Amino acid sequence: MTTEPRALTFPALDSATAAAHLRAELALEVDPDDLVRDLTSGAQQGYVVVETRAPEAFASARIPGAINLPYRDMTAESVSGLDRELVYICYCESIHCNAATKGALKLAELGFKVKRLSGGITAWQAAGYPVERDALPSAYTPAPAPRCAC
Template sequence: MTTARTLTVPAPAPEAATKYFGAELAFEVDPDDLVRDLEAGHTDGYVIVETRAPEAFEAARIPGAINLPYRDMTAETTAHLDRQLVYVCYCESIHCNAATKGALKLAQLGFRVKRLSGGITAWISAGYPVEGAATPGIRCAC
C-alpha cells in the first residue's frame, strides 16, 4: 500500500500538537481577531506597531497604529513605551520580515510582543480599514 504524501511524516500526538499550536497562537494574532477587537473597542492591553519606515506608515497604516521602524528600536527610542502592554508588530506582508525583526528587538528590550499574520497586505485584502495618504501600492519599505 502506498502512503499518501500528506502522511509521509506522521501527524504528531495530540499533546504535541496542542503544545505547538498553542505556542504559535501565543506569538501571532490574525487580522480578523484584531479588527474585531478594534471594532468592539477592545484596545486595552496592547498597542499596534507598524515596523516599516515612516513613509510606509504615512502611505497606509492600521487605524490606531504607532510607527516604530525596527531599524530605529533601541532602549532610548522605546523608553516611553509601557512595559505592561503587548506590542503587536506588523509590516508589509509574509514576504517582509520587518515585523519579525521588530518583535525580536522589542522582546530583547524586555517587551511582550506578538506579530500580526500577513501584515498590512493581508489586512487590506480582507477589506479592513486603513488610514493614510495612499493605500494602493503597499510595499515593504523596511
C-alpha cells in the same frame, strides 16, 4: 504498488504535543479578523499595534491607531518610553516581508511582550479593513521604493 502518502512522510504529533505547539503559535500571532473586531468594538486594552516598516510606508497606509516604530531604528533608548505592561502587536507589509518579525524580536530582546499580525497590512487591506493615510501635498510624487518598504 502502493505509495505512501507524502503528507504523512513525517508522522503527526500526538494530540497533547500538537496542542502545546499550536497554543504557543497562537500566543505569538494575531489574525486581522480578531484585531479588527477589537478595534471596531473598542476592546483594545492591553496592547498597542505597531507598524515596523519605514515612516514612508506608515504614512501611505496603516492600521488605524497604529504607532510607527521602524525595526531598524529600535534601540533601548528609542523604546524607553513604551509601557512594559502592554503587548506590542507588530506588523509589516505581508508574509513576504519579515520586518514584523525583526521588530518583534528586537522588542522581545528589550524585555517587551510581543505578537505579530498574520499577513501584515496586505492581508488587512485584502480583507477590506480600514486604513489611515497621511495627506500628501498635491505636487507630491513618491520616489520608487522597495516593495515591502521596510
